[in-house]
Amino acid sequence: MKRWLCVMGMFLFPLSVFAKDQVLNIYAWPEYIPDFVIYQFEKETGIKINLSTYQNNESMYVKVRAVGKNSYDLLIPSSYLVDRMRQQDMLEKLDKNKLPGIVNLNRKFLFPAYDPTSEYSIPFLWGVTGIFVNTQDEALKTVTRWRDLWDKRFLNQLVLLDDSREIFSMTLISLGYPANDTNPAHIKAAFLKLRDLMQNVKVFSSDTIVSIMIDGDATVGVAWNGDTFKASEENKNVHFVFPQEGFVIWVDNFVMLKNAPHKEAAYQFLNFILRPDIAKAISLYTKYPTANLAGQKLLPDNIRNNPTVYPSDAVLKRGHFQQDISSDALALYEKYWEAIKMGA
């Protein structure tokens, strides 16, 4: 049975060789590749895009790794996953000669620690994890540091992202440790500190956080700057704070899988995405900051100069890029996260 099926698969494969490069399989957050981008690309190049979607990085990683060959061409993992996938030899080394559009990128995002030669990833959209406040409550105007969240007056008021690494990073930073710390003693210290925060937490959420911010279900908490900007458009009182002690910068990057079935089409799409007009359109649509400097320059003033979406260099200096951590450290984070959520 198995052999028969494998043989059948082999007959189908040559057919797909003929169809090569008329199709492109992209695996992404649907918001990142809006419809009009797909239509325009298909119209200009005649290549059909199959857009598959996932709802978190981890699911995407597991699926791609388990399926192996002949699945997707382009993915958009976050920086820490780029790190991991690069080290596990899953990514195609990009030929920079085929990507003239790279000059449009903001040099700040090139040659990061998670991709030192910048040959495996194209930075796409990025963001910062910080604090949001609803200044309808005047007292919240004084919140400027992570440490402030531990204040007893916020009993049962906070909303935190439902992400163990993000919340641990924030606690580590507030203790003065690096955001990607793997030192078990430091992680334990963060765990103990975090335990104290739990009484202040009203809800953990990464998905409904924008509506929570707008509707005032919580008036202070941890959020991404892009989401806070979205919320501020529907509720003028919502503001973003870049904490004094530092913050995590995450970057979502385009990568090409090593065994991608449609590499030429993938290169064409990457060049398409690197165009300033397309980068600008996507950034405008998603409300997240773009890593494409040429595109950023094309944005309307109210967004380009918005300190929440595009903070100044001085502010960004306080940021830590999110990187991958060892499997043991990850297990430790998870173990403590479970303990915290179970009130242990």
Place this chain on the structure above:
Amino acid sequence: MKRDAGFKHFSLTVVWSWLFLFALLPFSLVVIASWLSHHADHFVSLPFTVDNYRALNNLIYLHIFERSFVVAGIATMGCLLLGYPFAYCLARIQGVRKAVLIMLIMIPFWTSSLIRSYALIAILKARGILNSVLLGLGVIHQPLSILFTHEAVIIGLIYNLLPFMVLPILTNVERLDNRLIDAARDLGANRLTVFRKIIIPLTMPGILAGCILVFLPAMTLFYISDILGGAKSILLGNLIQNQFLITQHWPLGSAMSVMLTAVLAVLIALYAWKTRGSKNREWMA
């Protein structure tokens, strides 16, 4: 006799083939994985080890199991209390109208449960519909804080699982012979006795089927609890999912899944053993 057995052989072949390929094989993979070791780059690797099962001996995991069990239990009870009368009333209706009413139960559930849960949020929020209506009517003076509490989670679970209780009970209640009830009444039994001694025992297969179809999935459901409860605690479903996705520790996740199956199998076996010899055992084959 050979001709007679043709259908039986056909049935058994179809059923066994399917279950062997797509239930037994995958489950065997899971069991095997639970005895393997963790590896950072691959999901599982040799050598075989018993460490994963040892790691289950953890107070936190026990708490998580207990919490999931209680939540699933309460949701099942809620579904039963609401669903039994629902099925009973529905069964008394005749003809086409009943079929339509049954479909009307299911139609809301063809809408994504995620979207319906968000609609529940819109209803239960502090500035949501329920509070607006109650405040407007003057019934309450401060908004009720239902969202992000245990109550919201139970409401959400019951809401999403109700059809799985109602439909099995319905198919059973329909078979209830009215003559039995009439006979009991003629012999002088009051309504309560009729209900307790005749209706409940006769519809027990349906009740048990409904409880199984609600309780078992509810043990590993977690996204409803996360959305409506604010994700402030971890349930079994979260725990196992985290092993597969975040820590990439497939052997441990597999061990948890196998252990869950084993524990519940033991509980059901105990129940079956206790009720052996009783008519109710029929439902279990």
Place this chain on the structure above:
Amino acid sequence: MTQKSLAATAYLSLMYVFLYLPIIVLVLYSFNNAQYSLVWKGFTWDWYRALFENSSLWVATYHSLLLGAAAATVATGIGVLAAVSLYRYRFFGRQFLNGLIFILILSPEIVTGAALLILFTLICLPLGFLSLLISHITFCLPFVIVVAYSRLVSFDKNIFEAAKDLGASEGVIFGRIIFPLLWPALFSAWLLSFTLSLDDVIISYFVAGPEFQILPLQIYAMVRSGIKPEINALCSVLFFITLFFVLLSQLVLRKKA
């Protein structure tokens, strides 16, 4: 007697209101003039306009309906055979079969999804409609079996004895006696399976391929970036279409009866 039926009608009505309240809210919010807020901000057709320009959602919807109908039908077919076998026949491994069904219902979706994915990879089955169909049939099967079996249990065994005495073969017994009597349960089982298939996310996620998009995955991923009222618009449209057909079928069938 009328007092009893009044109470019954009242209770039924209350339950249906409970079931449909979130749907009503969902439809309402598809007209909400706000992208992320869940508080009413005014009326707008914007989301319906955006919906009709978004062809990928419609393709995914069509795929999901197709998949659901196919999976429910096959699952009901195999499931009724399984339920009848368990009820009627004594065969080797009967308890084992029971156990497999139990395991299928109980298994966390992520475990089932991952296991099926590994299985499909090992037998070189390309991911797409077929892998989705197989997976959906598999997780719907135990629900069909449990519902059908609980109905079978209430049969009078004497009917089968009488039929056998009259010389009927197993096939005839199944076709002429069991199936007609089981029909309402199969109807319910089909509906349950269809529902399960339409809403399945985790298992579908793991076994889906790039070419065959389905709706639940699209919805779950879109939700990640905040609730889009566009999804509400889609769900509202689907809901009203379904409701329309169901009520239409009632009129048609009533005329016949």
